[in-house]
Amino acid sequence: MKSILTGKLCLTSLKPCNLETCTKEEILEYFENTYDLDETLFSALKDESSFYLCPDRLRLPLIFYFCHPPVLYINKLLLTGLIKEQVNPSFEALFETGVDEMSWDDTENYRMGGSFNWPSLLECVEYRRKVRAIVRKVIQETPLELPVTVDSPWWALFIGLEHERIHLETSSVLIRQLPIHLVEKPLGWRYASSSSGLEAFDNPLIKIPTSQVAYGKPRNFPSYGWDNEYGQMTTIVPDFEASKYLIMNGEYLKFVQAGGYGKKVYWTKEGWEWRKFRQAHHPTFWVCTKGCKSGCGAALASYSHCQPDKATKTSGEAGCTEEPPSGNQNGWCLNGVEEEELPEYRYRAMFDILPMPWDWPVEVNYHEAKAFCTWKGSGYRLPTEAEHHLMRDGSKKPLGDGIMSDPIFCDDLKEKSNINLVFGSPTPVTMYPPNEAGFHDVFGNVWVWIEDHFNGLPGFDTTYLYDDFSSPCFDGQHTMILGGSWISTGDEASRFARFAFRRHFFQHLGFRLVRTCGLLKTPVRVVNAETIIPDNSITVPKETVQMITVPSANTQLRYETDVAVQEQLELEYGDLSKAGYCSQLYGVCNRVIKEQQLAGSTCLVLGSGTGLISFMLTQLFCKVIGIDYCGRFIETAQQLKYSGYQNSDVKVPDYLDRDRVIFKQLTWIPKEIGRHCFILVNFLDRTLNPSAWLVRLSQVVQAKGLVVVASDTWSRNNLDQRFQELRKQLSFVEQMEIISKGKQGNKVTYVTIWKP
Known part of the structure; x- marks a missing residue:
């Protein structure tokens, strides 16, 4: 190819x-x-x-x-x-x-x-x-x-x-x-070597005394960074001890042989449901001969790595790939051993099946890592983000050293870490020297799972160019990963890199054992989101760990609550008279559409809330697309579309054509939305970064279209500052105010009109 x-x-x-x-x-x-x-x-x-x-x-x-x-x-x-x-x-x-x-x-x-x-x-x-x-x-x-x-x-x-x-x-x-x-290994792709015979390995714990740690990327650091890296966290970390090496395949084998995948007691509730669904019996990149479920999709749904007659390429050495013997197209021999005599487990590398490298780090998802910790007993868990920073302290230079304080910029990186594609695979956990704290592979080899939920650091902010890179993942459903892997390059290999995955994801990703060993409890940070089921989100030894509930750095998630839904319903449906908020906003839209002699069939509502203004606009357009980032609002709007009412207090007027409306939950304006003759923007006051929405309006409004922007705070006094991005794309037409009544008194909304 x-x-x-x-x-x-x-x-x-x-x-x-x-x-x-x-x-x-x-x-x-x-x-x-x-x-x-x-x-x-x-x-x-x-x-x-x-x-x-x-x-x-x-x-x-x-x-x-x-x-x-x-x-x-x-x-x-x-x-x-x-x-x-x-x-x-x-x-x-x-x-x-x-x-x-x-x-x-x-x-x-x-x-x-x-x-x-x-x-x-x-x-x-x-x-x-x-x-x-x-x-x-x-x-x-x-x-x-x-x-x-x-x-x-x-x-x-x-x-x-x-x-x-x-x-x-x-x-x-x-x-x-x-x-x-x-697949076929590209020319020059190089796996690491391995002893491939180490079934048990001494992996001692190293103690770290109580310390204060600060982390986060300074905004003036001269390298690219994703939004979640910036800000600073300072915290006290109680005494803990952590395994010197990443957990190896050889160590994890003991859990597998002990029947760990078949014992519910070791798994979280969410983890056990995943294990049953996937019918997992060992890590996904281990290969056995029992036809385990693969998890592939579509045409590959019935495929399994764990079929000796389908494992058509086997390498005899970790560092090389043998060619198949002529005539043997169904299965390969492993170092001369026939298929029926194959070892219990082999290893799926990128492009080959290798003899199991027992001294390479095991690669598992969060559920599997947590099950191993529970099986291990004695308060074992995964590290926190703060603990990981303390473990790597000996590997990093102070920020005063400038760009060279980040290992990815250092010439000796490949001598210290399996990162930045030095190899095309993991390496033995003993291959690279320990850092000053005594730990191996704090950077590279494989990522490690972290106990903390993914969240922004204090001072988190977004850029209008990629407003939703991190923020949708501050939801308690995403668990942090740190340290990078053998194929992490660029910013991913930086000391500041912070990423996260859903707990069932697979990656070049393993873990390290940790446990608290002092009198103080270790803080683990979990995101406070109403949509999370606490029993599913995280399981830690309660005797030694304190769960610290923190608000999501994504302020938009505050609207994913019953209270927020009821407040939005009250705003929209509480007063359906001409004095109501939605009725007045619709009146403005109706007037300017007629004055501008706007003709078109489709309308786009950004910030559709629970749906009323979208339903009202069906009086003017054949098709209305209502978009909101808030899943609870969209869900409520969908219910109202299909039934026409939610309870005795919330009802869509019968004269509105609900079938003309399509609701979608989106965190930005994608190209697939297309162009529309009329756009109403109705949620800037509750977005994380209003500019991220405004900068895209010119891409979705037709050449002779019209844009109406409604906001509680974006008034005439700060129009130039607030709409500087919009002024680069569209021409200002006029501004007006609408005043509606609410439980908190009169609500003043500033409405601005724009056109290409």
Whole structure:
């Protein structure tokens, strides 16, 4: 599949750019390296048909991940004005949106899998080629002002670069789940060596005394960072002890042999439900001979790695891949051992099945890691974020050392950590030297699961260019991962990197054992969200751990409550007279539509709430699309659409045509929304970053359309400041006020009118 390359084969990752000193030549080289690495990974697929398979039933087919990164470059560069035109509007809608499935038992979406008609591979390769040329031109021709900061147009380019490097890693996990006969190791791909015979290993605990720790990325640090990295947390960490090494396959084998996957007592409630659903009997990248359920989707639903007659490629050495003997197409021998004599467990590496490397770290999801901790007993758990920072203290330099305080920028990185693609696999946990605190692999090898829920640090803020990168994951459903893996590059390999996954996700991801050993309880931070079932969210030794409930840094999640729903219903349906809020807002829309002689069939409501204003606008439009980020509001609006009422107090007037309305829950305005002749924006006061919505309006309003923006706080006095992004795209027409009555007194809403 070298034909998919728009550049060259590449297996070496460069350092990220220093945003204080980088030149255009360095940025261009880093871009080419990023693009080449991604394409080299996909060149491992043996034929075009593999691009349309779903290695994971809850994820998109691989063709999506091949085209998604270049689409993001285009869409982000458009937002900053570094480019003026789309490349392929249908691609930039289709490949814009990824997937973060809500639950391990979600029904497979066939738009994402079996029956959806995706573009051809040739079309996707040509799209990548065009985007490469466009980004090269942007880098070469756009004036570069240093330092590059979050307020610089160049930030959009670095979003694209680091986003593609994230997908280099996530795509590698998906490719690793493909049937082995569909992939071929790229030339030069190198696995680490292993003793492959170590069943038991001494993994002592190292004690860390009570300490204060501070973490978080300074906003002036001269490298790219995602929004969740910034801010600062300072906390006291009580005495604890942690395993010197990451938990190895050899250690985890004892849990498997003890029947750990069959004993409910070791698992959380959520974890046990997942284990039963997946019918898991061992880690997903272990290979046995018993036909275990794979979790693949669509055409691969019946496939299993754990079938000796389907495990068609086996490497005799961890560092090399043997060629198949002629005539043996159904199964391979392992070092001369026939299939019926194969060892109980082998190991699925990226492109080969290897003898089990018992001294490599085990790779499991959160549920499996927690079950092992419980089986181990004696108060064992996963580390907290603060504890992880204390464990790595000996590996980092003080921030006063500038850019060199981050290991990813240091020349000796490959001598200290299995990160940044030094190898194409994990390494033995003893391969790299310990840090000053005595721990191995605090950076690299595999990510580690953390006990804390994912959340923003104090001082968290978002950028309008990617408002929803982190914030939707501050919901208690996402658990933190830290430290990076062997394939983490760029910002992912930074000391500041903070990421999270749903607890059932697979990644190059393992864990380290920790337990509190002093009198003080260890604080574990969990997000306070009404949608979380506490028994499912986290399970820790209550004798030694204190659960600290913290508010979500995503203020939008505060509306996901019964109280917020009732308040919104009262605002919309509490007064249906002409003096009511929605009636007055509809009156404004009706007037300006007639005055501007607006003609069109579709309307878009951003901030549809519980639906009334969308229902009212059906009097003026054949189709109304109501969008809100709040799931509870959308759910209530859907109920009202189908039944017409919620209770005796909430009823949609009979003269409104509810069938003309479509409600969608979205956290931004995607390209798939299309263009509309009329847009009403009605929720800026409750969004996390209003500019993130305003900057996209010109992309969804028709050339002769109209935009109405309603806000409680964006008045005439601060119009220039509030709408500076909107003024770059649209022309101001007029402003007015509407006054409605509520439980808290009169409500003043400022309404502004705009047109292209």
